[in-house]
Amino acid sequence: MSFEPITGRYLTVSVEGAPRRIYVEEAGQGRPVLCLHTAGADTRQWRHLMNDAAVTASNRLIAFDMPWHGKSLPPEGFETQEYLLTTEAYIDTVLAVIDGMGLDKPVLAGCSMGGRIALQLAALHPEKFSGFIAIEASDFQPAWYDIDWFHRPDAHGGEMGAALVSANISPFAPEVERWNTLWMFMQSGPGVFRGDLSFYTKDDSLIARLGQIDTAQTPVHVIVGAYDLTCTPEDAERTARAIPGATLAVMDELGHFPMSEHPEGFRPFFLDALAKMPVATAQAA
Amino acid sequence: MIETFTHIQSQLDASPHLLRLGRLFSETVLIEVDGDEYYLTFDKGRIVQVMQGPSRKTPWRFALRTDAAALSEFWQPRPAPGFHDVFGFVKIGRGRIDGDILCLVKNLRFFKEVLGLARSKQEQAA
Structure with missing residues (x-):
């Protein structure tokens, strides 16, 4: 028996003027790479890469559960609040974790809504990062479903959410990882997936900001799976085209949760993405 | 096509986990394939009737309208x-879902896995 190299700790930071107790996992050493999970899920989506010695030999992978997600508690008074994630709160949270952990210009790797906020940060706060890996990320994605389906008293939002997002998982994904990926959605707290989708499907402010991203200072690499019905290759290509200098990779056999649903299939694309990012020591010199 | 749906019916009878998932599902679903109607009537998760249309007097809760080539690929x-998914049909313009979509979404895993039962049939035939 042996423990995995992933360690988890809790960090309390201030977001929008109130404390948030954030669960943070990390593995590896070297260049910091901050990893953001998708809507309705948590850090477990990054478990395979954090256990990949070839990745962690020279990269310190850090992932955290957004407030309301995974092992991060919702804020005090949540019982009377409607959770609706906003671009501003999401940005505040990511920056608070970076400051709280004292990270020096990490690479930011985000998937889905994490990819969306990575591009927002590339436009608005590039000085905090060394580069961006935007996975299943697009400029804007209106809902092709009713987000209110996923938070109602007469049905289980997690089970419905999992059944919906299964549409975004590739048939090439190993069954065990398909179901591990869906389990996170099934476990999601009431209204959390809906609140994430509110951010993802209603805020189109990124569209006008893409052109101001300076990839000469902070490279942007976009990765998309062919089986992603939510952020299709066409969506990702349109987004990458709008960012001068951005690069794009299309994964023919993967879907919307590549690092979780099919780790072996995603691995070469992530290694390639990391190779496109500045090395931390060179950045500091 | 009717044979495929009766095959799904027998596969479902032999799938305890799906019968458990669908234990509260007692509805009629219309599957329209190239304009041909097939009514699948479920009772507590079992398909108790597969009926070919057309029928103007069979009420249904929700409908999936698509074409045979799309289903064959599915x-x-x-x-x-x-x-690879019924919602994918809609996304790529090869299908339409009508009726009580909330009912479908509440039973989405069940319905998608029931429809997917014909997938194993093709694997066995291959």
Whole structure:
């Protein structure tokens, strides 16, 4: 028996003027790479890469559960609040974790809504990062479903959410990882997936900001799976085209949760993405 | 096509986990394939009747309208993108879902896995 190299700790930071107790996992050493999970899920989506010695030999992978997600508690008074994630709160949270952990210009790797906020940060706060890996990320994605389906008293939002997002998982994904990926959605707290989708499907402010991203200072690499019905290759290509200098990779056999649903299939694309990012020591010199 | 749906019916009878998932599902679903109607009537998760239309007097809760080529691709072991999920049909313009969509969403895992039961049939035939 042996423990995995992933360690988890809790960090309390201030977001929008109130404390948030954030669960943070990390593995590896070297260049910091901050990893953001998708809507309705948590850090477990990054478990395979954090256990990949070839990745962690020279990269310190850090992932955290957004407030309301995974092992991060919702804020005090949540019982009377409607959770609706906003671009501003999401940005505040990511920056608070970076400051709280004292990270020096990490690479930011985000998937889905994490990819969306990575591009927002590339436009608005590039000085905090060394580069961006935007996975299943697009400029804007209106809902092709009713987000209110996923938070109602007469049905289980997690089970419905999992059944919906299964549409975004590739048939090439190993069954065990398909179901591990869906389990996170099934476990999601009431209204959390809906609140994430509110951010993802209603805020189109990124569209006008893409052109101001300076990839000469902070490279942007976009990765998309062919089986992603939510952020299709066409969506990702349109987004990458709008960012001068951005690069794009299309994964023919993967879907919307590549690092979780099919780790072996995603691995070469992530290694390639990391190779496109500045090395931390060179950045500091 | 009717044979495929009766095959799904017998596969479902032999799938305890799906019968458990669908234990509260007692509805009639219309599957329209190239304009031909097939009514699947469920009772507590079992398909108790597969009826070919047309029928103007059979009420249904929700309907999936698509074409035979799309379903044939859906039933491949590894369908092409868009054909791998019933919502993909809608996304790529090869299908439409009508009726009580909330009822479908509440039973979405069950319905998608029931429809996917024909996939194993093709694998066995291959």
